[in-house]
Amino acid sequence: MTEQPTKLSTEEQILEAAQAVFLEKGLAGARMQEIADRAGINKALLHYYFRSKEKLSALIIERAISVILPRVMAVLDTDLELFDKIRLVVDTYLTFVSRNSFLPLFIVNEVNRNPHFFFRAVVEKERTHLDKFRRQVDEAVAQGRIHPISSAQLFMNVMSLVIFPFLGKPIIQAGLGLSEEDFKREMENRRTEVAEFVIRAIRA
Amino acid sequence: MTEQPTKLSTEEQILEAAQAVFLEKGLAGARMQEIADRAGINKALLHYYFRSKEKLSALIIERAISVILPRVMAVLDTDLELFDKIRLVVDTYLTFVSRNSFLPLFIVNEVNRNPHFFFRAVVEKERTHLDKFRRQVDEAVAQGRIHPISSAQLFMNVMSLVIFPFLGKPIIQAGLGLSEEDFKREMENRRTEVAEFVIRAIRA
């Protein structure tokens, strides 16, 4: 029974602690001391590995984005038929974010606070995937298979329906009087309901 | 031509400056010095009017929420037929937020950071309005006028479609390659498109 919980390297311990604190407190609210404490190390060591708060936070932001963005983009890039693609992207995203429910708020926050960084570092290489989705939508409209809708609006709608509930969780919970379990159950329902909602909205 | 831009009282000047800084930098990122500077006053005077950062921020948060929440709730409380109600709430919200585009991010942030405050201070008195909307939806489902959908899911969907684009603006802009004017135009389109999207999705 030698306790050895897959001992993480100091660097990995720091990154996990940093991610936890940054997601919880936000960029400005996070303290280097707290990150060090949670990583079980000294504050000096923290600066030894990652020279400054800025560099550490930039790393965490990039890590957070690069973990979630490709997941969605990969689905949008498949050759699935449009409705199935919508079903899959909704399910993929909701499944993932349910296990990382602080991520959306953090990303949305920092991307708004520093759009340029996000724009250049991550999106420009991923835009091709979106082009494929856009053509697919335009084609379906042209063929009369779906109601006239711009790909931009449809993209926004799917993103909104999938991401927002995690950002607005306390508002929704309070507004509807949902307990933690209630909310979780409703989120589970969304895995199928959102896609069908969208499909009913656009099906010709 | 006596320039006199409706000279605000010192207190009002402070509140406006505080709101601007808090929305821009977030709660933790905002500095009392910057608020004082923007209000054109001394930092000591700032504490003379509002004793601490906490009390000032609590005021701004409450102000922000109480400005936007009743607007939506009032619409949900009207006797309009369901589809018209959806049209109106979408239009009302989008019109208002377009002119206060930093508000949603700020509110979502602080409500997540301190849900209890939000829950007790604001929502409990407003939940009655939502009950009316919920009954209306349940009734429409029972009568077969709309597709089976829980009022919770429908509420989340409308909220999502209306609010998220403002939170995810940089992501959407980058993803779709929209200029500032492009984005603004798409948001203008949403004023009518979102409601019709929702109605198509639920109409039996």
Next chain:
DNA sequence: AGATGGATTGACCGTTTGGTTAAGATGATG
């Protein structure tokens, strides 16, 4: 003019914050 009381200020204070430094562990290598 003098007194009163709220509004306003510059100078100051204690604490917290991100960051540094110099001195030691530690462990692999010759």
Next chain:
DNA sequence: CATCATCTTAACCAAACGGTCAATCCATCT
């Protein structure tokens, strides 16, 4: 065992921060 680079620490530092204070300003009233 000596060497050397990598880790790790306690102690420290300057700057920034929220907040306070005594002193002034200034309009109003007597």
